[in-house]
C-alpha cells in the first residue's frame with residue numbers, strides 16, 4: 001500500500017524504510033488504515049523489484065543500523081514473500097515487523113528466525129475486550145506469543161499495549177502488561193488518541209475453524225496453485 005523512505009528511529013532503530021502491505025484479518029474500531037485497506041489502492045512488487053527500491057538507501061541503513069520495517073495491514077500474512085526477500089539479501093538487511101500476530105502459527109514459525117524484531121500490536125490480553133475492539137478472537141495472538149516465548153524468541157518481541165478509549169481501562173491495560181511481562185516480553189504502553197469519528201462498524205467475520213484456516217488468513221502460504229505470481233504475469237503480458 002505504500003513505501004516510505006528515510007524514517008529515522010520511528011519504526012525501529014536507525015534509518016528505515018517502511019513498507020506497508022495490504023490485507024488485515026482484524027477489524028479494529030479505530031483503524032487508521034481502514035479506508036486504505038478497503039480502497040484496493042496498491043501496487044504489486046516482486047521481491048527483486050522491492051529490493052531494488054530499498055537498497056538505494058543501503059548507506060543510510062549501514063551508518064545507522066537501520067533497515068526495512070514491514071507494516072500494514074498485516075505483513076506477517078506475506079511470510080513467504082518476506083522469507084524470499086531475506087534470502088535475496090542473504091540476511092544483510094535488518095527486517096522488523098509491525099504485526100498483530102493474529103495469524104496462523106505457520107507464518108510466525110517461518111518469520112521468527114529471520115526477523116530482528118516483532119513489534120506486536122497486542123490491543124488487550126482480555127479476550128472479550130479484544131473481540132469487542134477487533135471483531136475477532138485472540139486465539140492466534142495468544143498461541144503465537146506462547147510459541148515465541150517457548151522457543152527462545154521473547155527477546156525479539158516488543159509488545160505494545162494501548163489504552164483504547166471506550167474499550168479498555170488503565171486497570172485492563174495494567175493486567176495485560178503484567179501477563180506479557182510474565183511471559184518474558186518487553187512491553188510498551190501508550191494511549192490511542194481519537195482523531196476521527198469511527199467509521200461504520202464492519203461485519204463480524206466469525207471464528208475460523210481450525211486447522212482449516214480461511215484463505216485470507218493463509219496469506220502467501222496458500223497452496224501453490226492459488227498464489228498469483230505477479231512477476232510471471234508481467235512476463236506473459238510483455
Ligand code: SF4
Pocket residue numbers: 024025026027028030031032033034072073074100121
Ligand atoms: S490490526 Fe492495524 S491495520 Fe489491522 S484493522 Fe487493526 S489497526 Fe487496522
